[in-house]
Amino acid sequence: MHHSIRRELRPGDLGAIIEHHGLLYAREYGVDSSFEAHVAAAVARAALRGFPRDSEAIWIVERDGRHAGSLALTDEGEGVACVRFFVLDPELRGMGLGRQLLGELLETAGDTGFDRAVLETFSDLRAAAHIYRDHGFRLTEEETGPRWGRAEITYQRYELELLPHESGRELSRVERS
Helix, strand or coil, X not given: CCEEEECCCCCCHHHHHHHHHHHHHHHHHCCCHXXXXXXXXXXXXXXXXXXXXCCCEEEEEEECCEEEEEEEEEECCCCEEEEEEEEECHHHCCCCHHXXXXXXXXXXXXXXXXXXXXXXXXCCCHHHHHHHHHCCCEEXXXXXXXXXXXXXXXXXXXXXXXXXXHHHHHHHHHHHC
């Protein structure tokens, strides 16, 4: 199964990101269209302020010429990078692709000079949470209640203090010796 990853935004990508979240999350987690609206609002806010700006990045995954996933780094100001719009087709999961993309995002964030990375998710996304924790993210907020057409969802916020990528590499070389 061939997939490709591109790092530039093309016409139609923003709509595909929104649609992908809407369809996939409804099927897998039982959310309603208000979840898609939540994603659409976040995509629109980023796009209207010029996403991706120089300090930001996008990863679009395609399989057989069709949208199959996405990941974005947005600049929230004050040295904070946000991990957003992270979704992969089920057929592309379990191959290390999500882990690879998140690693690239964090490397980019470190190289760009961000101090901290944050992300929002919900507790049902257990495999994703595992990847976040493996990359050093820690859970900083949890709130359970009715959301997106479900009686109960546990919304979560994760944070990670970033080291500049170069100094991170120096550190790992020292640890190896």
